Amino acid sequence: MRQPRLSSVVERRLLVNYRVDPDVAERLLPAPLRPQLVHGHAVAGICLLRLGSVRPAWTPRFLGLRSENAAHRIAVEWDGPDGVETGVYIPRRDTASRLNAWAGGRLFPGEHGRADFEVHETPGQMSVALATRDGDTRVDVTVELSDELRGSTLFADLAEASRFFRGGAKGFSATSSGRHLDGMELQTDAWHVEACRVRSAVSSFFDDPDLFPPGSATLDCALVMRDVPVSWRPLPAMASERAAQLAN
Template sequence: MSRQAAQARTGVVGTIRDRLLVNALADPDEAARVLPPGLRPHITGDATVIGCCLLTIEHIRPSVVPAALGLSLVAAAHRISAEWDDELGATTVGVYVPVRHTSSRPAQVVGGRWFPGVHLPATIRTASDGEHLRWTVEPRFASDRYGIRVQAQVAAGPATEPSEPIGGTCLAASVGLSPDRRGTLEAARMEPEHRTAQPVEITELDSGFLAGFTSIRPASSYVMRDVRVRWTRASAPSAAAEGAAA
């Protein structure tokens, strides 16, 4: 069995301590211009959900490795809600992730090689007192314009599965597509043990990615906490993979 085949079967596991989903809405036509061929914007209401996903993960490791040997990391990803058709014509709804960042050197090395997800280097600072979250993402390279600064206040009350459409869209997405080191699309599937979250109020936001959309408007945002997750390889749509590599 090849290394990739074995990894696809066993997957990578870890515990997400905080997953801050900063959401916004954009005009689907504008979102479509950012997507590679073979993908189209997924429409929620009259718009497409886009945003930033900020993660603190502990004990991340191949599933056959003990938790004590896992790594901790912080990471940031930019997302566009998208859909595509598989080889049988069935529609899959997921997210397109044009860029990820991490301050973890191991994640920078293995991402896009041993497991899907190229991670660019960045200095990431995060702070939380339980009710307030603060993140700063400073990309290492001057040409990288995807910095983030965000502060959020967590709503009181227990975590629940969001009943409103935007929360449903961003939390239900399991498959993420992103460019590999050759520019071809690769896919990863995220399977959390639950999809409950708490609403957050975004009190400060500066995102180079979101600023690139002229039609942007705020949307409901959420935080997931203390959830065990498994990541496995998934199949990228062939049309999208070919178009991304062209």
């Protein structure tokens, strides 16, 4: 069955980013993916995403749905037919939406686990916490909006960070079959991100010493995209023999 292109509004896309030892990141990736390096570091993080007006692209906006979602990501590159391509590998996706959890991997690419979210937002601050229903993953992040990107080792300024993450629009997700990766590409003509200052960040994924030995994953920066219309284009599945290594 051909999977439809989806339209939505990114009401909030909070990217909490870590710099990671490249050898550690590589162990978490299925072939043919490899870490995309920035100043010698791999880049990984958590995407805390609230989508509104989600619907097939051919349906009117008022029929769209709203949901809280999360994706753990590692920036990657791979050899495509026309040269090196870039994107992200997503070892797990989670959602508060029962519909997304059912439809992901069936009606659109990307298998989802279920999670409970707690969100508090003001014009200058946002806090997002989640706990997955399987008890495997917890996240609790609080950030403040900032006029510029400060303290990042990965990126010199907001413009450099924006270019990097815009280049990672293709996402490939682990699947329970372990034989392939589901693919989806974010597309928008209204790309815009803002800098954040992280007040606190706890992640059972990045704090897990079995995945990230002490000192191998360091919080680097956070960015947020707000109220941006986007579409999601299904990509051909990518063959992989280790895709289920960290899948839900």
